[in-house]
Amino acid sequence: xxxxxxxxxxxxxxxxxxxxxxxxxxxxxxxxxxxxxxxxxxxxxxxxxxxxxxxxxxxxxxxxxxxxxxxxxxxxxxxxxxxxxxxxxxxxxxxxxxxxxxxxxxxxxxxxxxxxxxxxxxxxxxxxxxxxxxxxxxxxxxxxxxxxxxxxxxxxxxxxxxxxxxxxxxxxxxxxxxxxxxxxxxxxxxxxxxxxxxxxxxxxxxxxxxxxxxxxxxxxxxxxxxxxxxxxxxxxxxxxxxxxxxxxxxxxxxxxxxxxxxxxxxxxxxxxxxxxxxxxxxxxxxxxxxxxxxxxxxxxxxxxxxxxxxxxxxxxxxxxxxxxxxxxxxxxxxxxxxxxxxxxxxxxxxxxxxxxxxxxxxxxxxxxxxxxxxxxxxxxxxxxxxxxxxxxxxxxxxxxxxxxxxxxxxx
Amino acid sequence: xxxxxxxxxxxxxxxxxxxxxxxxxxxxxxxxxxxxxxxxxxxxxxxxxxxxxxxxxxxxxxxxxxxxxxxxxxxx
Numbered sequence: 430x431x432x433x434x435x436x437x438x439x440x441x442x443x444x445x446x447x448x449x450x451x452x453x454x455x456x457x458x459x460x461x462x463x464x465x466x467x468x469x470x471x472x473x474x475x476x477x478x479x480x481x482x483x484x485x486x487x488x489x490x491x492x493x494x495x496x497x498x499x500x501x502x503x504x505x506x507x508x509x510x511x512x513x514x515x516x517x518x519x520x521x522x523x524x525x526x527x528x529x530x531x532x533x534x535x536x537x538x539x540x541x542x543x544x545x546x547x548x549x550x551x552x553x554x555x556x557x558x559x560x561x562x563x564x565x566x567x568x569x570x571x572x573x574x575x576x577x578x579x580x581x582x583x584x585x586x587x588x589x590x591x592x593x594x595x596x597x598x599x600x601x602x603x604x605x606x607x608x609x610x611x612x613x614x615x616x617x618x619x620x621x622x623x624x625x626x627x628x629x630x631x632x633x634x635x636x637x638x639x640x641x642x643x644x645x646x647x648x649x650x651x652x653x654x655x656x657x658x659x660x661x662x663x664x665x666x667x668x669x670x671x672x673x674x675x676x677x678x679x680x681x682x683x684x685x686x687x688x689x690x691x692x693x694x695x696x697x698x699x700x701x702x703x704x705x706x707x708x709x710x711x712x713x714x715x716x717x718x719x720x721x722x723x724x725x726x727x728x729x730x731x732x733x734x735x736x737x738x739x740x741x742x743x744x745x746x747x748x749x750x751x752x753x754x755x756x757x758x759x760x761x762x763x764x765x766x767x768x769x770x771x772x773x774x775x776x777x778x779x780x781x782x783x784x785x786x787x788x789x790x791x792x793x794x795x796x797x798x799x800x801x802x803x804x805x806x807x808x809x810x811x812x813x814x815x816x817x818x819x820x821x822x823x824x825x826x827x828x829x830x831x832x833x834x835x836x837x838x839x840x
Numbered sequence: 841x842x843x844x845x846x847x848x849x850x851x852x853x854x855x856x857x858x859x860x861x862x863x864x865x866x867x868x869x870x871x872x873x874x875x876x877x878x879x880x881x882x883x884x885x886x887x888x889x890x891x892x893x894x895x896x897x898x899x900x901x902x903x904x905x906x907x908x909x910x911x912x913x914x915x916x
Contacts, residue, residue, distance in 0.1 A: 475890030479898075499890050598866055650903070656882050659864040661871045666882040670903035705904035706849055709882055713874035721879070726849040727901035735901035743879040751879065761901050786900045793895070797887065801878075816887045824898060832894065836887035 463509040468517075470839040475499045479822070479830030481784075484531035485683035486619070488692065489770040489782030493828060494530040499523065515563040519574070525553040535682045536620045553580040561591075568595035582615035584643075591652075606652035613643040617682045622694055644677035665710040668725075672703040685780045686771045695781045697766060703729045717745045732765035733786065743799070753797035755820070763788035784828070795820025795832075806837075813838045 481493035503521035510516065532549035559574030569592070576587035593604040618627065649672065656666040676699060683695040707725035714720055723739040741755040764786045766779040773780045797818035806812040815837055822830040867875065874880065884892060884905060896902050 471886050473886050473889055477890065477894050479894075497890075497894065499893070501889065599869070600864070600867055657864060658867050658872075658875060661865075661867050662874050664875055664880065664882060668904040672903055703903055705901065707904035711880045711882060713877065713880060719877065719879045723905070725901070725904050727903065729900075733900045735899070737901065745879075753879075757895075759895075759899060759901065761899065764900060785898055791899065793891070799887075816885075818887050818891070820891060822894075822898075828898070830894070830898075832891055834887050834890050836885075838886070 462511045465506060465508045467504065468507045468840060469505040471501075471503045472837045472839075473501045473834065474836075475832060475834040477830060477832040479828060481824075481828030483769075483784040483787075483826065483828070484534070485680065485695065485781070485783035485785070486531040486534050488684040488686040489784060491534055492530045493784075495527065497525055497527040499525040513565055515565065517561045517563070519557075519559040519561075521555075521557045523553075523555040523557075525555075525580075527551055527553070532682075535617060551581045553578060553583075555579070557587075559589075568597060568599070569593065570595075576610075582617055583612065585610050585612040587611070593654075600658040602654075602656045604652070604654040604656075606650075606654075608648075608650040608652065610646075610648040612646040612648070612676075614646055614677045614681075616642045616644055618694055619682055619684050619692075622684070622692065644681075646674065646676035646678065648672060648674045662713040663710065665708060668705075668707040668709065670703075670705050672705075674701045674703075675699060679781075680783065683781070683783055685773055685782050687773045687775050687780075688771060689775065690771065691775070693780070695783065696779050697764075697781055698731065698779060701729055701731055703727070719743045719745075727761075729764075731786075733761055733763060735759060735761035743797075749801050749803065751797075751799040753799060753818070755793075755795060755797065755818075757793040758790070759793075760790045761788065784826075789825045791822065791824040793820055793822045811839050813840045 476496070476498050478496045479493060480495075482491070483489050484491040484493045501521055501523040503519065506518045506520075508516045528550045530549070532551070535549075555576065555578040557574060557576035559572060561570055561572030563570045572589075572591045574587075574589045574591075576585070576589075578585040578587075587608065587610040589606060589608040591604065591606040593602055595602045618624075651671055653669045654666055656664065658664045678699055678701055679695050679697040681694055684692050685695050686692050705725055705727040707723065709721075709723045711722070712720045719742065721739075721741040721743070723737075725735075725737040727733070727735040727737070737757065737759040739755070739757040741753060743751045743753045745751050764781070766777070766781050767787050768780065768782065769787075770782055773782070795818060797816060799814065799816040800806065801814040804810065806815050816835070818832075818834045818836075820832050822828075822832065892905065
C-alpha cells in the first residue's frame with residue numbers, strides 16, 4: 430500500500446510540474462468584452478421499455494415491466510469579460526414519465542399476482558443550474574451547481590463544486606468535482622406489511638390516520654479525472670469517483686420471502702461506500718474510424734464487484750455523417766445480502782431479493798446515426814446536429830429492454 | 841481480499857498510465873485535427889444520457905463515467 434501511495438505521489442508531482450504556466454503580458458492584453466450569448470441548446474428525448482420476471486417488489490418473482498419517456502432541454506449561455514475570463518451559465522430542465530407494473534404490485538396482498546388495470550404511472554421533474562468561470566490564461570475552470578429532483582415518493586436536492594486545470598500546451602487536464610445530494614424518500618410499505626396507523630400519503634389504505642413520513646438519504650461523491658493527449662491520434666482519461674451514502678438505502682416497498690415462506694420488507698445496511706475506477710481511451714484510426722473504449726472496475730462494501738467494458742466505433746461515412754455501432758458488457762458479483770425468492774434464512778441480519786443487486790452479466794448493444802450538415806439540419810442554420818441511437822439490453826437471468834434516444838443540438 | 845483486488849486494479853491502471861506518460865509527445869494545436877473531432881471527446885455524449893440513467897437503475901455498480909453515483913433518484 431505504501432509503494433502504491435508513493436507511486437501516486439510521484440505521478441502527482443510530475444503532473445503538477447507540467448501544469449505550471451508562465452503568464453506573459455501578451456496573454457492578457459487586448460481582450461474585448463463580449464455580450465451575453467446563447468451558445469448552445471440541446472434537446473434530448475428518450476424512450477426505454479423493459480420486461481422481466483424478477484421484480485424486487487414481489488420478492489424476486491413478479492413482473493418487471495416498465496416504460497420511461499424522458500426529455501431534457503438544456504441551455505448554455507456565456508459572456509467574456511474584459512480580462513478574457515469566460516463566464517458560463519448552464520440550465521437544464523428534465524421530465525420523465527414512467528409506468529411500472531411492479532410499483533402497482535405494492536398494493537397487492539400476494540406476490541405473483543398482476544393487477545389487471547393500468548400500471549402505476551409517475552412523473553419525475555429535475556431542473557438544474559450551474560455556473561462556471563474559465564480563465565484561459567491560467568488554464569483553469571471553477572464551477573458551482575445546484576440540482577433538484579422530484580417524483581411522487583422521492584425528493585432530491587443536490588449541490589456540486591468543480592475545478593479543472595489544463596496544462597499550457599493543452600495536452601493534459603486535471604479535474605476535481607465534489608457532489609452532495611440530500612434526499613428524502615417517502616416510507617411506502619407493501620400493502621400486507623403496513624403497520625396499524627400507517628399512512629403512505631394516498632387514500633388507498635383504510636388505516637390511513639397519520640401523515641406520510643419520509644426518511645433521509647444523503648450521498649456524497651468526489652470525482653477525480655486526469656486526461657492526457659498521448660499523440661495526435663490518441664488520448665486517454667483516468668477516472669476515480671469514490672462515493673459514500675447514508676440513510677434510507679433500503680427500498681422499503683420491496684418484499685423478501687424466506688425459506689419458511691414468511692415475508693418481510695427488504696433490509697439493507699444504512700451506509701454504503703462505492704469505489705469505481707475507470708480508464709477511457711479514444712483513438713482515431715485512419716481517416717474514418719474512431720475507437721472509443723472504456724473500462725471500469727467497481728467495488729463497494731456491500732460485497733458487490735463489477736467489471737464493465739464499453740466499445741463504440743463511430744464510422745464517418747462522410748465527414749458530416751457517422752454510423753456509430755456500440756457494445757457494452759458488464760458483469761457483477763452481486764451484494765452479500767442477495768438471495769432469490771424463498772431462499773433467505775430467518776437469522777440473516779440483512780436481506781434483499783432485488784435483482785439489480787444480484788450476480789449477473791449484461792449486454793447492451795446497438796447503433797447510432799449522427800448527422801452534422803454544414804448548412805444546418807433541414808437547412809435550418811442554427812440546427813447544428815441530429816443524432817438517433819437505438820439499443821437492446823439483455824441482463825441475466827431474463828430481463829430484456831430497448832432504448833431509443835433522439836438528440837438535437839442548436840448553436 | 842477485497843482491498844487487494846482494488847489495489848491490483850489501481851496498479852493495473854497506473855502501470856499503463858506511467859507507460860503512456862513517458863511515451864506521450866507534445867502535440868501542437870495545429871496537429872490536433874483528429875483530437876478536436878467531436879467523436880474524440882473524452883466524455884459521454886448527450887445522446888447517451890438516458891442510457892446511463894437506466895443502467896444506473898438496473899445495475900448495482902455505478903460511477904466513474906461522468907454521471908451520478910447515487911442520489912437524485914430512488915435507485916442504487
